[in-house]
Amino acid sequence: MNTELNILEQLDIQELSKQNKEKYYKFVVYGRPGTGKTTTLTRENNALVLDINEDGTTVVEQGLGASIVNFNHLGKIIQSLPAILAQARNNGQPIDIVVIETLQKLRDITLDQVMKGKTRKPQFADWGEVATRIISMYRFVSKLQQEHKFHFAITGHEGNSSDKREDGTLFNPSVTIKAQDSIRDAVISQSDVLARTYTETDIKDGERSTRWIFSVEPSEDYETKVRHSPSVTLNNKKFENASLSMLVDAIRNGN
Structure with missing residues (x-):
């Protein structure tokens, strides 16, 4: 019996009922400006808000926030999340969720980084690199969540989406978070909650x-x-x- 338990622990096999009760979730939240995307996620003043290309969020009274200036700045914060969360909690500031605002601005600063030193317009391969970097970052954060006990959210604006047939015609139109198709599809597929x-x-x-x-x-x-x-x-x-x-x-x- 002890050997069986050790094998489960070694292979990180967990009891599902316990795992579900202790799970930390990934949220993707979209809507028009002023509809409460950030307010809902930060209402309890327990968020770290990473606001890209802005002067900082004004809808949160307490918690932590950073005005992200470029992709490297965001990358350093993401890499340092365990230390940031630990220090904040030791200082008496509970941080239960990390919020990135917004998916569109995340795309923009990632494209800026990919195109750095290039004088031409972005090409298909550049957009592919943008998607790859964002998805890699998203997966990295996901791996930290359970150990460091925080939820994760990305907000964004509304946009139109549809499926494409082989002949190029579109069907199943719907409204969802606005982003490049590959970025949107990857972020949504890995999220636990997609909300409007x-x-x-x-x-x-x-x-x-x-x-x-x-x-x-x-x-x-x-x-x-x-x-x-x-x-x-x-x-x-x-x-x-x-x-x-x-x-x-x-x-x-x-x-």
């Missing part, structure tokens, strides 16, 4: 009230998904004024 954010407005007694929605509801028009254990039932896949802990609890335990 939007707002709903009600008018009662002349007063207008806005609700911020985080949705993983199946839709013919919008691409969404959520991975969870077969034993978990998600009766409500549309979350109002959501927070990270609310979402994680629902995925792990149902609602």
